[in-house]
Amino acid sequence: MSVPDEDARVIPISAAPSYTDEPESLARLLAFVRRRITGDYEVDEFGYDAELTDKVVLELIRPLYHHWFRVETAELKNIPEEGGALVVANHSGTLPVDALMLQVALHDEAGRALRLLGADLVYQLPLLSHLSRKTGHTLACREDADRLLRKGELVGVFPEGFKGVGKPFSERYKLQRFGRGGFVASAIRAGVPIVPTAIVGAEEIYPKLGDLKFLARLLGLPYLPITPFFPLLGPLGLVPLPSKWMIEFGEPIRTDDYDPSAADDPMLVFNLTDHVREVIQQLLNELRLRRGHAFPPFL
Amino acid sequence: MTHTVLVTGVSRHIGARVASVLSADPDISRVIGVDTVPPPSLTRDGGVSLGRTEFVRVDLRSPDIAQVIAAADIGTVVHMSLVSAPSRSGGRAAMKEHNVIGTMQLLGACQRSATVRRVVVRSTTAVYGSSPRDPAVFTEDLEPHDGPSHGYAKDAVEVEGYVRGFARRRPDVTVSLLRFANFMGPGVDSPLTRYFTQPVLPTVLGFDPRLQFVHEDDAVEVLRRMATEDHPGTYNVAGVGVLLLSQCARRAGRPSLPLPAPAFKTLGSAARGLGLVEYSPEQLRLMSHGRAVDTSRLADELGWRPKFTTAAAFDDFLRSRRLHPVGGVRH
Numbered sequence: 001m002s003v004p005d006e007d008a009r010v011i012p013i014s015a016a017p018s019y020t021d022e023p024e025s026l027a028r029l030l031a032f033v034r035r036r037i038t039g040d041y042e043v044d045e046f047g048y049d050a051e052l053t054d055k056v057v058l059e060l061i062r063p064l065y066h067h068w069f070r071v072e073t074a075e076l077k078n079i080p081e082e083g084g085a086l087v088v089a090n091h092s093g094t095l096p097v098d099a100l101m102l103q104v105a106l107h108d109e110a111g112r113a114l115r116l117l118g119a120d121l122v123y124q125l126p127l128l129s130h131l132s133r134k135t136g137h138t139l140a141c142r143e144d145a146d147r148l149l150r151k152g153e154l155v156g157v158f159p160e161g162f163k164g165v166g167k168p169f170s171e172r173y174k175l176q177r178f179g180r181g182g183f184v185a186s187a188i189r190a191g192v193p194i195v196p197t198a199i200v201g202a203e204e205i206y207p208k209l210g211d212l213k214f215l216a217r218l219l220g221l222p223y224l225p226i227t228p229f230f231p232l233l234g235p236l237g238l239v240p241l242p243s244k245w246m247i248e249f250g251e252p253i254r255t256d257d258y259d260p261s262a263a264d265d266p267m268l269v270f271n272l273t274d275h276v277r278e279v280i281q282q283l284l285n286e287l288r289l290r291r292g293h294a295f296p297p298f299l
Numbered sequence: 300m301t302h303t304v305l306v307t308g309v310s311r312h313i314g315a316r317v318a319s320v321l322s323a324d325p326d327i328s329r330v331i332g333v334d335t336v337p338p339p340s341l342t343r344d345g346g347v348s349l350g351r352t353e354f355v356r357v358d359l360r361s362p363d364i365a366q367v368i369a370a371a372d373i374g375t376v377v378h379m380s381l382v383s384a385p386s387r388s389g390g391r392a393a394m395k396e397h398n399v400i401g402t403m404q405l406l407g408a409c410q411r412s413a414t415v416r417r418v419v420v421r422s423t424t425a426v427y428g429s430s431p432r433d434p435a436v437f438t439e440d441l442e443p444h445d446g447p448s449h450g451y452a453k454d455a456v457e458v459e460g461y462v463r464g465f466a467r468r469r470p471d472v473t474v475s476l477l478r479f480a481n482f483m484g485p486g487v488d489s490p491l492t493r494y495f496t497q498p499v500l501p502t503v504l505g506f507d508p509r510l511q512f513v514h515e516d517d518a519v520e521v522l523r524r525m526a527t528e529d530h531p532g533t534y535n536v537a538g539v540g541v542l543l544l545s546q547c548a549r550r551a552g553r554p555s556l557p558l559p560a561p562a563f564k565t566l567g568s569a570a571r572g573l574g575l576v577e578y579s580p581e582q583l584r585l586m587s588h589g590r591a592v593d594t595s596r597l598a599d600e601l602g603w604r605p606k607f608t609t610a611a612a613f614d615d616f617l618r619s620r621r622l623h624p625v626g627g628v629r630h
Contacts, residue, residue: 039547040624045436
């Protein structure tokens with residue numbers, strides 16, 4: 001055994017490179033597995049399982065976000081670092097992939113968990129209903145929206161609903177009607193800012209050319225799309241086209257100047273809803289120009 | 300001033316514990332417990348001691364209860380006698396009669412009484428039903444889209460209707476209506492606690508409901524406060540937080556068996572036919588969509604929070620049944 005000379009320094013074992021990396025991440029992984037197996041984790045009252053969402057669900061979506069759609073975000077500073085806010089975005093793409101991408105963007109780049117308000121159809125379907133709750137989302141209704149905003153959560157809505165996500169390819173980047181403006185009333189009641197958001201790229205993932213209306217009605221679905229590859233190629237037709245995506249967050253629209261009772265004034269709510277819609281349409285037009293071609297390497 | 304309390308349903312675990320706590324209160328001069336069957340502590344050893352509670356065997360469905368109330372100058376009525384599962388002998392019809400007719404008789408007697416000043420009624424959060432179209436968290440004022448249409452929960456909805464009617468007719472009486480989440484704890488024996496002690500837990504494929512529990516100690520404390528102080532109104536009572544069914548199964552170290560909804564229903568009915576478990580269509584809905592309630596109204600009114608969260612209540616139940624997750628005890 002050699003005696004260490006004067007140059008040799010004792011370094012703590014935890015500082016050794018081989019120690020910091022592997023055993024610790026292995027220990028973390030084991031701790032994660034142990035927590036999952038023994039049920040020792042927390043979900044909030046809406047059923048949001050933050051750990052599962054971050055470590056498993058988003059982890060599966062991240063490759064799609066970075067490498068398939070190459071999502072770029074802009075003006076993230078418009079998302080408040082903390083406190084309640086309402087993100088209002090356009091909805092498109094036949095399947096709500098834009099909701100997933102928006103969630104990854106806000107989670108990874110703004111450090112905020114997105115709590116989306118979804119259609120009741122989602123909560124009737126097996127699998128989808130509990131996945132939706134576990135990843136933080138809930139039913140679009142006044143009570144849940146108010147509750148989440150009061151708790152200071154970042155809530156997301158797609159006011160176009162099925163009209164937006166299921167619109168034909170020829171209508172791309174044209175905002176559909178914005179429902180009754182319930183989301184605006186909720187923002188006013190909670191006094192939180194509305195962040196108008198434009199998502200460009202989702203329109204091209206499944207270009208909807210037609211609709212199998214009869215079959216959709218039979219299956220209880222809002223629509224059953226015909227795309228260039230679906231149902232022609234069967235399950236292969238479900239692979240989304242690799243369009244280039246951009247998400248921009250607009251200047252927040254403040255609602256704390258209004259009295260909470262203003263939420264019951266239909267005129268005010270409609271006007272504010274129209275304003276939000278116009279802002280998003282404008283953002284959308286500019287962002288689409290900035291992006292250029294939908295499939296940059298090819299076209 | 301003498302204060303006499305009547306407790307119905309004392310032969311059941313929570314009822315017995317409430318009677319026992321009230322009889323330990325020096326401000327209460329008499330505690331009278333009624334039920335259709337004698338409490339287990341009187342028939343054999345075991346069961347909760349009722350203290351100085353005087354037991355009277357009364358069938359709530361009969362007008363006899365009016366005589367008890369009149370004879371004893373009852374000041375406070377704590378109505379705990381709500382049966383959540385049909386008994387093997389009586390079946391559903393007897394259960395409904397016990398719950399609904401029993402409450403009507405009791406409230407009728409209270410309405411006539413000149414001495415009753417306070418009525419506390421145990422109800423359940425099952426009155427909200429479980430539906431994919433309702434908000435995730437129920438507050439007391441919420442009208443559910445799809446209220447319960449059968450079973451225990453339907454009885455509770457009807458009972459609540461009669462209680463509200465009574466409160467309107469007797470505005471001088473303080474009426475407290477308590478909607479409890481599922482009871483959980485070492486002494487609780489309910490369809491749900493029996494479910495969790497099965498070797499395999501059948502679940503509905505593709506659903507993972509949110510469940511909420513209230514620990515028996517907290518339930519007893521809430522009932523004690525309500526029976527000794529004036530807190531009119533309707534209150535949700537549940538431990539803080541929720542557990543998912545999958546999380547419960549993991550904590551209990553029990554494998555779950557996901558079945559498609561129709562198969563779950565068939566299995567439930569078959570097991571019920573064999574007398575193995577109590578199963579009702581309400582359970583399929585709870586096991587699919589779950590339910591959570593907001594308890595801030597109770598916390599504000601009492602200035603108190605349940606000692607056990609939903610998770611702590613469930614863990615305490617698991618400890619008492621020696622159930623633990625795979626790989627040992629969780630800390």
